[in-house]
Amino acid sequence: MKCSRRTMLKLTLLAAAGIARRQPLLAALAAVVPSEVLKPGAALKAGRWAMVIDLRKCLESKDCRDACARACHMEHNVPNIANPQHEVKWIWRERGAHLFPEQLDEFSGAALADQPIPALCNHCANPPCTRVCPTGATFKRTDGIVVMDPHRCIGCRFCMAACPYGSRSFNWEDPRPSLKTVNPEYPTRGKGVVEKCSFCDERLAQGRLPACVEACPRGAMAFGDLRDEQSPVVKLLRENYSIRRMPELGTQPAVYYLVSK
Amino acid sequence: MNLYHGQYILPGFALFLVVATLPIWLGAGGHRSDFHSPPNRGGERCIEPKDFMRVEHMSILVRWRDDVVREGNRVYVATDGRHWEKGLNTCVACHGHADARGKSTTAAAACSECHGYVDAELDCWNCHHEAAAGAAARARPRVWSGIATSATPGALASSSRREPQ
Numbered sequence: 400m401k402c403s404r405r406t407m408l409k410l411t412l413l414a415a416a417g418i419a420r421r422q423p424l425l426a427a428l429a430a431v432v433p434s435e436v437l438k439p440g441a442a443l444k445a446g447r448w449a450m451v452i453d454l455r456k457c458l459e460s461k462d463c464r465d466a467c468a469r470a471c472h473m474e475h476n477v478p479n480i481a482n483p484q485h486e487v488k489w490i491w492r493e494r495g496a497h498l499f500p501e502q503l504d505e506f507s508g509a510a511l512a513d514q515p516i517p518a519l520c521n522h523c524a525n526p527p528c529t530r531v532c533p534t535g536a537t538f539k540r541t542d543g544i545v546v547m548d549p550h551r552c553i554g555c556r557f558c559m560a561a562c563p564y565g566s567r568s569f570n571w572e573d574p575r576p577s578l579k580t581v582n583p584e585y586p587t588r589g590k591g592v593v594e595k596c597s598f599c600d601e602r603l604a605q606g607r608l609p610a611c612v613e614a615c616p617r618g619a620m621a622f623g624d625l626r627d628e629q630s631p632v633v634k635l636l637r638e639n640y641s642i643r644r645m646p647e648l649g650t651q652p653a654v655y656y657l658v659s660k
Numbered sequence: 661m662n663l664y665h666g667q668y669i670l671p672g673f674a675l676f677l678v679v680a681t682l683p684i685w686l687g688a689g690g691h692r693s694d695f696h697s698p699p700n701r702g703g704e705r706c707i708e709p710k711d712f713m714r715v716e717h718m719s720i721l722v723r724w725r726d727d728v729v730r731e732g733n734r735v736y737v738a739t740d741g742r743h744w745e746k747g748l749n750t751c752v753a754c755h756g757h758a759d760a761r762g763k764s765t766t767a768a769a770a771c772s773e774c775h776g777y778v779d780a781e782l783d784c785w786n787c788h789h790e791a792a793a794g795a796a797a798r799a800r801p802r803v804w805s806g807i808a809t810s811a812t813p814g815a816l817a818s819s820s821r822r823e824p825q
Contacts, residue, residue, distance in 0.1 A: 442734075538730075540732065546729070548729045548730065549787065550725060550729065573786075581789070583749070583789045584749065586787040586788045586789065587787050587789075588787055589783070589786040589787050600732065604732065604734050
């Protein structure tokens with residue numbers, strides 16, 4: 400068959416039209432995929448999220464049996480691993496002398512030195528961890544929360560070396576076998592990624608306060624927006640004497656501890 | 661025809677042709693791989709039309725992942741106007757369940773059927789829950805109703821009584 404250029408062009412056009420007809424949805428895709436994303440009205444928003452832990456109330460209660468840590472670890476499927484070298488923790492208790500090494504001496508705050516004080520990620524304004532992350536897996540959100548994106552974590556542990564507060568844990572092993580109960584609403588992590596407290600960003604999106612704040616039987620933990628004068632944290636900080644962990648480092652922690660003067 | 665060693669070469673060539681085209685003949689008898697659709701508990705429409713989901717589910721998931729983790733955008737507005745919570749749990753709420761014989765046909769099984777076929781390693785379920793939660797999460801409506809009433813413990817407790825028979 401002799402095929403003139405004109406016939407060839409006609410055939411090409413017809414074939415193209417045929418393909419397009421078979422894929423109408425693909426053609427429509429371009430218009431569909433950039434989905435319109437709405438933010439639910441219930442979500443809690445802030446300029447800068449912060450937590451205030453009133454140690455006067457917290458240390459008073461000896462019978463809470465770490466309600467905050469248990470609630471958090473249950474909620475976020477944080478494994479309880481016996482081997483201390485493989486330990487994973489989001490919120491834990493630490494001796495005051497370890498948490499506030501430059502602030503306590505044998506006279507001022509001496510009573511705190513041996514107390515088990517709750518510690519968690521400080522969600523620093525100048526987080527050293529995000530600066531060293533080579534993949535951008537950990538970053539600071541506009542509301543001040545320092546989050547981990549485990550999808551991008553390559554397990555290099557630079558962030559753990561950079562964090563002066565020991566707030567990050569590495570998954571040396573698959574956490575699933577060490578989980579007694581699993582909260583199906585929240586993913587577990589995989590072997591080889593770093594994890595830490597997220598200020599419960601998933602709960603804030605649903606309009607709920609962080610799990611530890613909700614669980615504390617003494618109401619010793621307050622959570623709110625530092626940029627909002629009406630928020631409970633600002634009120635507490637205005638009226639009470641507070642300390643933060645290692646202020647000399649300039650990280651500007653968002654976790655404040657109320658102590659008696 | 662004058663071909664040296666033709667008695668070896670011609671049958672050998674024929675044999676070569678058969679072997680080389682064997683994959684074509686093996687697939688000729690309608691031996692197409694026939695994938696199962698992922699299990700569907702609800703029988704309702706998926707978030708978008710089926711044909712669209714078949715082609716684009718992975719783009720949606722990747723987009724959702726970045727939206728939720730990086731941007732904090734957690735609500736997907738479908739083309740028909742329905743709102744969905746972005747997340748694998750939303751998928752698994754319908755697509756992950758045990759079948760009538762009690763055999764687990766989770767979403768992960770349906771996923772790995774295709775992904776195994778194209779030899780694409782699937783590691784979503786190393787961290788995300790493939791069977792999402794048994795009754796509570798399955799019964800929990802994933803349609804975002806603006807406020808998180810569906811996530812209250814009461815709603816979870818009452819809905820978890822609706823066990824599939």
